[in-house]
Amino acid sequence: MGRRWTVVLESYMQKEKHHLLRKAFRIIRRNYGCPGNDGLSVSEIKKDYEKYEDTVWQSLENEVYQFEQKPKHIVIRDYLGKERDIFVYNVLDRWVQEFVKLQVEPVVEKTLAEYVYAFRRGKSDEESYKYILENDPSFILRVDIEDYFKSINKEKLFARLEKMGFENNVLNLLKKSLEHCSNGLPPGHVLSCMLSNFNLKDFDTAFPKNYTRYSDDMMFGVQTEEEAYKTLEFARRLLSEYDFNLNDKKTKIIVSPTLEKIS
Numbered sequence: 001m002g003r004r005w006t007v008v009l010e011s012y013m014q015k016e017k018h019h020l021l022r023k024a025f026r027i028i029r030r031n032y033g034c035p036g037n038d039g040l041s042v043s044e045i046k047k048d049y050e051k052y053e054d055t056v057w058q059s060l061e062n063e064v065y066q067f068e069q070k071p072k073h074i075v076i077r078d079y080l081g082k083e084r085d086i087f088v089y090n091v092l093d094r095w096v097q098e099f100v101k102l103q104v105e106p107v108v109e110k111t112l113a114e115y116v117y118a119f120r121r122g123k124s125d126e127e128s129y130k131y132i133l134e135n136d137p138s139f140i141l142r143v144d145i146e147d148y149f150k151s152i153n154k155e156k157l158f159a160r161l162e163k164m165g166f167e168n169n170v171l172n173l174l175k176k177s178l179e180h181c182s183n184g185l186p187p188g189h190v191l192s193c194m195l196s197n198f199n200l201k202d203f204d205t206a207f208p209k210n211y212t213r214y215s216d217d218m219m220f221g222v223q224t225e226e227e228a229y230k231t232l233e234f235a236r237r238l239l240s241e242y243d244f245n246l247n248d249k250k251t252k253i254i255v256s257p258t259l260e261k262i263s
Helices: 002-031 042-047 049-061 091-109 125-133 154-162 168-177 192-199 201-205 225-240
Strands: 072-077 083-088 139-144 211-214 217-222 252-255
Touching (some): 002 042, 002 049, 049 091, 091 168, 125 211, 125 217, 154 168, 154 192, 192 201
Antiparallel strands (some): 072 083, 139 217, 211 217
């Protein structure tokens, strides 16, 4: 009886994963995006979907899926006109990245504090401003991590992920998808934003009140300038344990804060 139920459970889990693979494609199909180095587009996959799904599924089941090791690298300008480097991955790689994300994100979400607002469904930067103003602080200390995504220590990040109880094949896929980057989380990678939030979850718990974070933009509500400077040094010390430096040019203390002043 035990063996029979083991087989039934394994079959059920495989069906669930197959369902996630199909869901992952629906997500990247909505997001679309341009082809990577191999030139394969979402439209082409849609024309012969069953073939591509079977190929990807078999490679995942046999644990032989190979990610592109030199994804396309381009420079874009953001809405502020600042140049940003991003990677454009092959569609199949984005598909598998999304497949991994669907398995990892529900677990990661449970570890994040309510006052972490970036890259989360139903949360916005404006809400983070409102949150920090709820207790009527006299000052807001605002700090930013220098080159946050590029400075993330992948080995330390992986060590934290290994404690979360993920299946080995899921964790291995996640690691392999990031092998092309010597360190940091690459912009354009499906998992980067989610992992960047997870990376600071322990830091967040050191500030259970009067604090909010939007990616690497952190705000602390305080009542005196002295408290602001003490908080700044404490945050700097904690972040150094992650190998981060603060961007001093963006560090500021806002007096008599209002929503208009800090947004």
